[in-house]
Structures are given as structure tokens and as C-alpha cells.
Amino acid sequence: MVTAKAWVLKKHFEGFPKTSDFDLKMIELPNLKDGELLLESVFLSVDPYMRPYSQRDMKEGDIMIGTQVARIVESKNPAFTVGAFVVARSGWRTHFISDGKDLQHFPSNWPESLPKSLALGTVGMPGLTAYFGLLEVCKVKPGETVLVNAAAGAVGSVVGQLAKIGGCKVVGCAGSDDKVAYLKKIGFDEAFNYKTVTSLDEALRKASPDGYDCFFDNVGGEFASIAINQMKKYGRIAVCGAISQYNVSVPQKGPYMQVPMIFQELQMKGFIVTRWNNRWEEGLKALLKWVVEGKVKCHEHVTEGFENMPTAFIGMLKGENIGKAIVKV
Numbered sequence: 001m002v003t004a005k006a007w008v009l010k011k012h013f014e015g016f017p018k019t020s021d022f023d024l025k026m027i028e029l030p031n032l033k034d035g036e037l038l039l040e041s042v043f044l045s046v047d048p049y050m051r052p053y054s055q056r057d058m059k060e061g062d063i064m065i066g067t068q069v070a071r072i073v074e075s076k077n078p079a080f081t082v083g084a085f086v087v088a089r090s091g092w093r094t095h096f097i098s099d100g101k102d103l104q105h106f107p108s109n110w111p112e113s114l115p116k117s118l119a120l121g122t123v124g125m126p127g128l129t130a131y132f133g134l135l136e137v138c139k140v141k142p143g144e145t146v147l148v149n150a151a152a153g154a155v156g157s158v159v160g161q162l163a164k165i166g167g168c169k170v171v172g173c174a175g176s177d178d179k180v181a182y183l184k185k186i187g188f189d190e191a192f193n194y195k196t197v198t199s200l201d202e203a204l205r206k207a208s209p210d211g212y213d214c215f216f217d218n219v220g221g222e223f224a225s226i227a228i229n230q231m232k233k234y235g236r237i238a239v240c241g242a243i244s245q246y247n248v249s250v251p252q253k254g255p256y257m258q259v260p261m262i263f264q265e266l267q268m269k270g271f272i273v274t275r276w277n278n279r280w281e282e283g284l285k286a287l288l289k290w291v292v293e294g295k296v297k298c299h300e301h302v303t304e305g306f307e308n309m310p311t312a313f314i315g316m317l318k319g320e321n322i323g324k325a326i327v328k329v
């Protein structure tokens with residue numbers, strides 16, 4: 001019998017999550033039935049969506065949602081061999097049983113030397129978010145100017161690099177000088193620390209005096225209310241996330257956006273990356289190629305130890321990460 005460890009949501013979050021909102025449980029797993037396989041998590045993802053989704057989709061006592069790279073430990077399913085790795089959506093657990101239907105094989109051309117944890121970041125859901133958000137929502141064209149916030153993160157850092165590959169000028173902002181340095185290192189044309197500029201409006205204008213054709217918004221809130229006033233005519237805003245709002249206890253009332261929307265004839269479109277589930281193979285193939293060619297650089301913020309998952313999650317929400325935040329079991 002295998003004993004799995006699992007993190008459950010002990011108490012719904014009020015404002016920023018606290019470690020006391022989580023509980024560590026031990027779960028005795030049964031023996032496998034025909035067609036089943038036993039897996040152990042090797043890397044686990046901590047993502048911003050877990051904060052709003054936990055409020056909407058979870059009840060207290062549920063195992064925290066999330067994805068992982070897992071290794072097959074035992075198999076009674078001929079489609080899965082012991083020792084192979086897969087991407088799963090089994091939540092914050094060290095071990096779990098699957099019938100194989102919810103598992104994603106690694107691409108056959110995944111280089112042995114490439115860290116498999118990238119399947120949780122640049123060559124996974126966040127990378128696909130950047131890929132489809134830019135191509136299908138922003139519909140960026142060469143020569144355009146793209147703005148991205150939370151730019152040093154899992155999604156934002158890929159947005160900027162893909163936009164550069166697409167021949168755009170890219171402006172990014174992030175919450176530390178180290179992150180700004182990282183943005184310049186990976187090719188952003190302009191980057192600034194939104195926490196230290198005296199005026200966000202002035203910083204945006206200085207970075208691109210002619211304004212922005214596309215705004216890939218990961219943050220929402222006051223940043224978006226200011227940035228929208230610097231969109232060019234017929235600009236496009238991809239509403240990817242609103243992390244500035246996930247942990248607020250009192251819903252904020254921002255300035256209203258209708259005036260710039262009308263005068264600049266803007267398009268603003270929200271999206272969830274699972275919309276393109278049937279094209280994930282296309283996106284993963286493109287992202288893997290760019291990573292292998294060195295055209296897209298990756299960075300991971302690794303927290304060691306399953307017992308530190310809550311801390312890793314809270315740290316990511318507070319901006320401690322450059323690149324994709326993951327936990328190494």
C-alpha cells in the first residue's frame with residue numbers, strides 16, 4: 001500500500017492565502033485495478049488561477065487543484081510504461097492513481113537534456129496562454145508595439161519573447177529591478193519597475209510615446225485603467241488575468257473604460273487558454289521548437305519540498321518568482 005500526501009484547502013482564503021488555510025493529509029492508496037496506473041509527482045505547479053478558482057470551484061476539505069509532472073511507478077495499463085513521465089491534473093499530491101484518460105504524454109521529440117518541469121511552464125499551459133493569447137486574441141502583426149504586465153512571470157515572459165519573434169516592439173513591466181534586468185536580458189525593448197516609477201502614466205508614455213497596438217493584460221485593476229488610455233487607434237487588449245484583484249477583500253471600483261474604448265475604437269477580449277484545448281499539440285510543438293532553438297529563454301523559480309507548496313503558492317502571488325513558479329518534490 002502506498003501512502004500519498006495531499007494538501008487540502010482547510011479554510012477558504014480571505015485576502016492573501018495563509019499557510020494556516022491549508023492542511024496536509026495522508027491518504028492510503030488502494031491496489032491497482034486492471035487499466036490503472038500509480039504515479040508519483042516529481043514537479044508540481046503553483047499558478048495564480050488556483051486563487052480565484054478555489055473560491056469558485058472548491059469546497060473546504062478538497063485537495064488543492066493543480067497540475068504536475070509525474071513518473072509512472074506501477075502500471076496495469078498497456079498504454080503507459082513504468083518509468084515514463086506524463087503531465088497530470090491531479091492536484092497537490094505526492095502520489096495518485098489514474099486510469100490514463102487524464103494524462104498527457106510528453107512529445108516524442110522532447111530532448112532528454114530539457115528539464116521536464118518546463119511542461120508546467122514555457123512548454124505547457126502558461127506558454128500556450130502566451131501563444132494563443134498573442135496569436136488569436138491580440139492578433140499581433142510585425143512592427144506593432146506590445147505592452148505586457150507581470151512580464152517576468154510564466155506567461156508574461158513568453159508573451160514578450162513570442163512578440164519579439166513576431167517582429168514587434170515589446171514593453172514590459174514587473175515588480176522588481178532584478179525582474180526588469182531579466183526582461184532586458186531576454187530581449188524586451190523597454191522594461192520598468194511599476195512599483196518604483198513616480199508615474200505609471202509617464203513611464204508607459206516614455207516607453208512608447210506613440211502608444212500601444214496590443215496590451216496583454218495579466219494584472220487588471222489600476223494598471224489596466226491607466227494603460228488603456230495609451231492604446232493606439234483600433235488597439236487590441238487581451239484580458240488574460242487580473243491578479244491585482246485575486247486577493248482583494250473588498251471589490252475595487254476602477255475608473256470606467258468606455259470613453260477610451262469608444263474614442264480609440266478598441267477591442268478588449270477575455271480568454272481562458274483551455275478554449276484552444278484541441279490545438280494544444282500545435283502550440284506545444286511551436287513552443288518546444290523555439291525553446292530548443294534558443295529563441296525562447298526559460299526561467300524557473302523552484303521551491304524544494306512538497307511540504308513547502310503553500311509557501312511556494314503564496315510567494316508566487318506576492319511576486320517572489322521570476323519565470324514559472326514550481327515545486328520540486
Ligand SMILES: NC(=O)C1=CN([C@@H]2O[C@H](COP(=O)(O)OP(=O)(O)OC[C@H]3O[C@@H](n4cnc5c(N)ncnc54)[C@H](OP(=O)(O)O)[C@@H]3O)[C@@H](O)[C@H]2O)C=CC1
Binds near residue numbers: 048154318323
Ligand atoms: N486566461 C488564462 O487562460 C490564463 C491566465 N493566466 C493569468 O495570467 C497572469 C500571470 O500568470 P502567471 O504567469 O502564471 O503568473 P506569474 O508567474 O506572472 O506570477 C504572478 C506574478 O503576478 C505579479 N503580481 C502579483 N500581484 C500583483 C499585483 N497586485 N499587481 C501587479 N502584479 C502582481 C507578480 O509579479 P510582479 O513582480 O510583476 O508584481 C507575480 O510574480 C495571472 O493573472 C493569471 O491568472 C495564467 C494562465 C492562463
Ligand SMILES: CCCCC/C=C\CC(=O)/C=C/C=C/C=C/[C@@H](O)CCCC(=O)O
Binds near residue numbers: 052065240242274
Ligand atoms: C477576479 C476574477 C478572476 C477571474 C480569472 C481567473 C483566472 C484566469 C486564469 O488564470 C485562468 C487560468 C486557467 C488555467 C487553466 C489550466 C488548466 O490547464 C488546468 C486547470 C486545473 C484543473 O483542471 O485541475
